Amino acid sequence: MxxxxxxxxxxxxxxxxxxxxxxxxxxxxxxxxxxxxxxxxxxxxxxxxxxxxxxxxxxxxxxxxxxxxxxxxxxxxxxxxxxxxxxxxxxxxxxxxxxxxxxxxxxxxxxxxxxxxxxxxxxxxxxxxxxxxxxxxxxxxxxxxxxxxxxxxxxxLPGDAFAKEYSKNFISQLKKEIRIRDFTIPKVDDKKIQKLLDIFIEPKLTVKELEEDKKTKEKTIKNKKFNIKALEIIDENLLLSGEQGVGKTKLLNNLARRLADSNLMYRNKQIPVIIKALQLREYDFNIEELIKNLLKKYSDIFFDEETLKEYRIVPFVDDFDLLRNSEKEKIKEGLEKYCDNNSTNFILTYSKDEINFSSSIKSIKIHSFNNKQIESFINKFFESTDKAKKFYRILNESDILSKLPTTPLTISLISLLYDENNFEIPATLSDIYTDFVNVLLGRLEVYNKTDLLIYNLKKRIFTSLALKMLDERNYEIRLIDFILFVNEFLSDRSYETQSESDILEIIEKSGLLYITDKKVVGFKQQAFIEFLASVEIYHHKRESHYEKLIINFNDVTWQNTTIFYAGHSKELQLIIDDVINKSPNENIKDWLINSSGMGYLSQALYQTKPVERKKLVMKALDNLILCYDKMKEMTSEKGTFLYDMPLPLLLGTLNHWFNENFKSITLKGTLNMSFEEVFNSENNFENNFKGLMIATTLMNPYINDEENFSRLIDRQEFISHPILPLVADFSMELGMIHKRNVNKDLKKKIEDQIKKKREYIKHVLKEPAYRFNENFALKKKE
Incomplete structure (x- = not known):
């Protein structure tokens, strides 16, 4: 001005x-x-x-x-x-x-x-x-x-003194509120926390509206997009609904901050007041008294009851989910009475998109992030740097987005973890789920007479249920059996049992469970079962279940549980030897699943010595050589997906399999150590192929280490091999490694060798793999 x-x-x-x-x-x-x-x-x-x-x-x-x-x-x-x-x-x-x-x-x-x-x-x-x-x-x-x-x-600024003072203090307070402060990530810079808080990506919002067919006059309910940016005044009751972590509080706060602009408040004569539902307990659910105290707090020296009469106060009620059912009724009654007496409206956040109010209410559903919104969030947090691009690619390629709700809560947590230690998702998977579950269950209230159950006991209800489901391989449970399970659990520990309505409240508030119309209960994500079961085994059931983790390592669900289990410690030398020596390793299915699991297990154990994790790398390589021999045979078998597969594609597929399961910065030292062992062993096809698998993995965008790839290409026995240079070229062409990471001399060396073998390669690409002998010469047709 x-x-x-x-x-x-x-x-x-x-x-x-x-x-x-x-x-x-x-x-x-x-x-x-x-x-x-x-x-x-x-x-x-x-x-x-x-x-x-x-x-x-x-x-x-x-x-x-x-x-x-x-x-x-x-x-x-x-x-x-x-x-x-x-x-x-x-x-x-x-x-x-x-x-x-x-x-x-x-x-x-x-x-x-x-x-x-x-x-x-x-x-x-x-x-x-x-x-x-x-x-x-x-x-x-x-x-x-x-x-x-x-x-x-x-x-x-425009507006009266009251509006300006209230606006300044109210908005300042909102900037300090963020649930991510409850996470267990150590030593996180407050500036990063604040940066996360300041990021707002408008979510997809929908409302249900009746739509009449012009011809049939038939009315149907349809979901229509809702633009919250268009709201400049609150003239109807609103319900913001969505699952835990989807950003209900963030959206509520963002709307309140916008409407708390002093100019807008003064012009509309409307003041937003955010009420945390649990605050009302302290006021015996006297909404009027709490609102008055909040107005005094934020307007400070300019609080004036005469001035207030010029405004309509709009209660923004957050955390409705956290209340008991009886308390919810008190708030509903108090809200409606307050709004009727003061000719105003309210806004409420709730996980459900329906709520029984006597007055009308518009329900606005908040949807989880789509890929575009996730990318936008990451770009804002990492300020559109190469780190942002790399991290977004990691998210997509790790498939983590299919295992967790894609909410602002989880994206915030994953971004913060990656920014703090620069480790990829598999390595920090246990940390991600630990914090995600802690935030959800930390807000869940389970009552024992007049006392809240301690947090660890609440968590045990869920970890015990998850392990029961894993043991029985039955991932849903009838409500009646769930009630029995919970009450037996509490009774065994001398806690008061819960009524059916109490149990339903636990399901509703947990953020982890769902219940169907047929009264069947289950976890919202399979990964929740694997993670929670691993917590139960790690802390309470090692004696009875540790061996099960090892024996069932080639069962994908149990394998994921084992990886979560390892991630709780990050340093478990014994489990490496046990998985190598005791898990099944008899057929191609075992070899493939086993080698994949060893890749993720070695990442979860990122604090374990590289020399120990090297055992997992070497075992996986041995298994993939076994796969090569077996799969080569199977290219002659009609009806299999391998039928007629050419040799370079077969080798390229196995190379890609290893890359995908071991491409982590946490394994850089381990992979380099493994390469040295392979490179200094007998100079034959098997070891050169193992070296190629390791070297191309080190060359991937997450590690960017080209030294061993260069050493391999410079090796005469490798570069003169009939097939291996072609497989190395495939790795570049298929995007397993960036071409720009390979210097021009190396690329030219590979291309020259391929040109020399042009006629041979034509045959190799046409013929199925089984038609070539151990020396890669074409066998005569029988």
Whole structure:
């Protein structure tokens, strides 16, 4: 705002009284105490329009009197004489307080919203009558503006003092609220936390509306898009619904922040007030009393019940899910009563998209993020750097987005974990699920008489159920059996059993479970079962279930549980030897699943010594060589997916399989160590192919280490091999490694070798793999 614009704003006061009311607010902001507008109580007290005291570290307490004028003060005789009289009277006559106390004035300020002419100031300053007083001076627009800028900058904003003060403090408080502060990630910079809080990606919102068919006149309910940015005033009751973590609080806060703009509040005469549902317990569900206290808190010194009468207060009620059913009824009744009495509306967040209110309510459903929104979120957090692109690619390729709800909560958590340690998803999978489950279950209330059950016991209900499902390979349970399971669990530990309505509340609030219309209960994601079962085994059932993890390692569900289990510790040397020596390893299915699991297991154990994790890499390589021999045979078998597969494609497929399961920065040292062992072993096809699998994995975009690939290409036995250079070329062409990471000399060396074998390669690509012998010569047809 320019100086000229500020001078014009100071001119806008309609009368002197309005200017004095502004000065009361301004002086309060400047630190004056006991400010009195003497005109409020009748005639001005001997020249004093306003008085107030201020503490000075050197001189002690000073009492000021303010002589207030509106407009330009010129040298007119009558006006000047009036001001002289007010100054002298201010000094000569103490102010008489209500209790009879006499207050002596030390300093006087003559103040106007425009300016004093030089003549006016001279006449006052040079007055013989005022010569004995030297403690008076003048404030006018030019020296008043810097004082306002320093002490009361909000004045320049549109709106009244109440609206501006409320807006500033309310919005400031909202900026501090973020549930991600509850995560267990250690030593996270507050700036990163704040950055996450400040990111707002508008989610997809829909409302259900009745639509009439023009021909049949038949009415059907359809989901229509809803644009919350278009909301500038709340003139109907709104319900923001969606699953835990989908961003109900974020959307509520964002809308409240926008509507709390002082200009919008002043124009609409509407004030948003955010109420955390659990706060109401402290007020015995007296909504009116809580709202009044919140208004006082945010408007501070400008709280004024008379001013409030000009506004409609809109309650924004958050965390409705966290209440007990009986408490929900109290809030519903209190909300409707408050809104009816005050001719206003409310906004509520809830996981369900329906709620029984007697008044009408529009239900707005918040959907999980789509890929475009996820990418936008990541770009904002990582500021559109290469790190953002890399991380988004990791998310897609790791398939983590299919295993967790794609909500702002999970994307925030995953982004923060990746930013903190730069490790890919498989390595930090246990950390991601630990924090995700902790946030959800930490907010779940399970009651034992008058006491909340301790957090660990609440969690045990879910981990025990998950392990039961895993053991029985039955991933749903009837509600009646679930009630029995929970109550037996609580009863065995001397806790009070829960009623059916209590159990239904646990299901509803957990964020982890669903219940069907047929009263069947299950976990929303299969990965929740695997993770929670791993927690139960790790902390409570090692003796009975550790061996099961090993024996069932080639069952994908149990394998995922084992990887979660390893991720809880990150350093379990014993499990490496046990998986290698005790898990099934008899056929092609075992070899493939086993090698895949070993890749993810080695990542989950990222704090274990590389020399130990190398065992998993070497075993996986051995298994893939077994796969090669078996799959080569199977290219002759009709009816299999391998039938007629050419040799380069077969080798390229196995190379890709290894790449996909071991491409993690956590394995860089382990892979380099493994390469050395293979490279320094017998120089034959098997070891050169193993070396290629490791080297191309190190060359992938997540690790970007080209040294061993260069060493392999420079090896004569490798580059002169009939097939392996072609497989290396496939790796580049199929995007397993970036071409730009291979220098021109190496690329040319590979291309030259392929050209030399052009005729041979034509046959290799046409013929199925089984037709080539161990020396890669074409066998004669039988």
């Amino acid at each position: 320019t100086i000229k614009a500020k001078k014009e704003k100071l001119k806008e006061f309609k009368n002197e009284n309005e200017f004095r009311e502004f000065l009361i607010d301004f002086l309060t902001k400047c630190g004056f105490k006991n400010i009195l507008h003497t005109h409020r109580y009748g005639s001005p007290e001997q020249g004093k329009d306003i008085i107030g005291r201020i503490e000075n570290q050197i001189t002690g307490v000073d009492w000021f009197a303010f002589v207030v004028k509106k407009g330009r003060v010129s040298g007119g005789t009558n006006e000047i004489e009036t001001i002289k009289n007010q100054i002298s009277q201010s000094f000569e006559y103490p102010y008489k307080g209500i209790n009879g106390e006499k207050i002596k004035i030390n300093k006087v300020v003559v103040i106007t919203n425009e300016n004093f002419t030089n003549g006016a100031q001279s006449q006052i300053n040079e007055s013989p009558r005022l010569s004995s007083y030297n403690n008076f001076n003048f404030w006018w627009n030019e020296n008043l503006i810097p004082k306002i800028d320093e002490n009361y900058p909000d004045f320049w």
